[in-house]
Amino acid sequence: MDRLIEAIAETQNPSVVGLDPTEALVPAQVVASFADEVRESVESEEELPAAQLAVAYFEFNRTIIDAVAGIVPAVKPQIAMYEALGPAGVDVYAMTCEYARERGLYVLADAKRGDIGSTAAAYARMLTGVGEHDPWNIDAITVNPYLGTDGITPFVDAAAQTDKDLFVLVRTSNPSSSELQMLDLADGTKVYEHVGDLVEGWGAETIGKYGYSRVGAVVGATHPEEGKALRKRMPHTFFLVPGYGAQGGTAADVRGMFDADGSGAIVNSSRGIIGAWRKSGKYSDTMSASEALELVGETAQAAAIDMRDNLRAVL
Numbered sequence: 321m322d323r324l325i326e327a328i329a330e331t332q333n334p335s336v337v338g339l340d341p342t343e344a345l346v347p348a349q350v351v352a353s354f355a356d357e358v359r360e361s362v363e364s365e366e367e368l369p370a371a372q373l374a375v376a377y378f379e380f381n382r383t384i385i386d387a388v389a390g391i392v393p394a395v396k397p398q399i400a401m402y403e404a405l406g407p408a409g410v411d412v413y414a415m416t417c418e419y420a421r422e423r424g425l426y427v428l429a430d431a432k433r434g435d436i437g438s439t440a441a442a443y444a445r446m447l448t449g450v451g452e453h454d455p456w457n458i459d460a461i462t463v464n465p466y467l468g469t470d471g472i473t474p475f476v477d478a479a480a481q482t483d484k485d486l487f488v489l490v491r492t493s494n495p496s497s498s499e500l501q502m503l504d505l506a507d508g509t510k511v512y513e514h515v516g517d518l519v520e521g522w523g524a525e526t527i528g529k530y531g532y533s534r535v536g537a538v539v540g541a542t543h544p545e546e547g548k549a550l551r552k553r554m555p556h557t558f559f560l561v562p563g564y565g566a567q568g569g570t571a572a573d574v575r576g577m578f579d580a581d582g583s584g585a586i587v588n589s590s591r592g593i594i595g596a597w598r599k600s601g602k603y604s605d606t607m608s609a610s611e612a613l614e615l616v617g618e619t620a621q622a623a624a625i626d627m628r629d630n631l632r633a634v635l
């Protein structure tokens with residue numbers, strides 16, 4: 321986690337931009353502008369929509385990355401958006417991570433992996449790569465703890481081997497999260513608190529120079545009180561805090577998830593940044609693709625600065 325903490329210190333900005341493109345979040349003229357180019361490369365007409373979207377996602381991501389590099393320390397590409405497009409989307413995921421790294425950003429792959437040990441070991445190769453080849457270019461990955469310790473250990477080992485990190489789901493931001501996470505255990509602790517204790521233990525051997533381990537926790541901005549209690553309960557665990565912006569979380573809500581020095585957490589916003597163009601009042605469907613992309617970049621940059629300043633104001 322040391323590299324992430326240093327990147328946050330350099331930008332004075334504990335926020336991460338989520339790269340979660342969808343068909344609705346990429347201006348239509350940008351997608352349309354790739355029709356001819358992509359038609360030449362696909363084998364059948366049916367492949368065209370996914371292939372065209374994939375190319376458009378990359379151009380869109382590149383615009384966002386260029387706009388926010390130097391302002392934010394990190395990006396979090398959500399793999400679901402890319403896998404939905406098939407192999408073309410997965411290629412663009414890898415290309416996006418590589419480009420973000422080239423622009424100096426810490427890349428947090430939101431992939432929420434989790435399986436039995438042997439399969440988790442294969443998933444953990446997203447961190448280690450294959451031999452000398454690192455096809456994914458990521459610095460951290462999100463992991464689902466539902467399978468317990470043997471589903472997590474391969475990621476902890478891979479992270480330690482490569483100076484990378486993982487973030488384990490503890491208290492997620494979604495409305496139904498309480499169905500499982502808020503259940504009481506026999507000793508009176510809640511399920512999410514127990515998972516928090518496990519996460520603190522999984523990271524215990526990997527504490528870095530700033531007091532945080534390689535094993536972080538995902539704690540939703542939509543649960544300010546629980547987040548604040550977890551901050552005390554998990555003193556060596558760095559938090560990834562999604563749920564800011566589009567899901568309703570505010571800077572005041574996430575304040576308690578930081579430590580007394582204003583460190584210990586990084587807050588994510590995806591749609592609030594990459595979809596800012598739609599709320600700007602400046603978009604018109606008569607714009608050219610390049611004009612639309614320019615607006616995407618400008619509005620994403622303004623939204624990232626606004627988020628940074630809102631977080632700075634409460635820290």
Ligand SMILES: O=c1ccn([C@@H]2O[C@H](COP(=O)(O)O)[C@@H](O)[C@H]2O)c(=O)[nH]1
Nearest residue numbers: 398492493540562563566567589590591
């Ligand atoms: O508890 C969680 C865990 C992960 N996420 C992910 O973060 C982003 C949030 O996107 P917004 O557009 O800022 O709402 C998305 O990739 C989720 O899968 C989360 O929201 N909550």
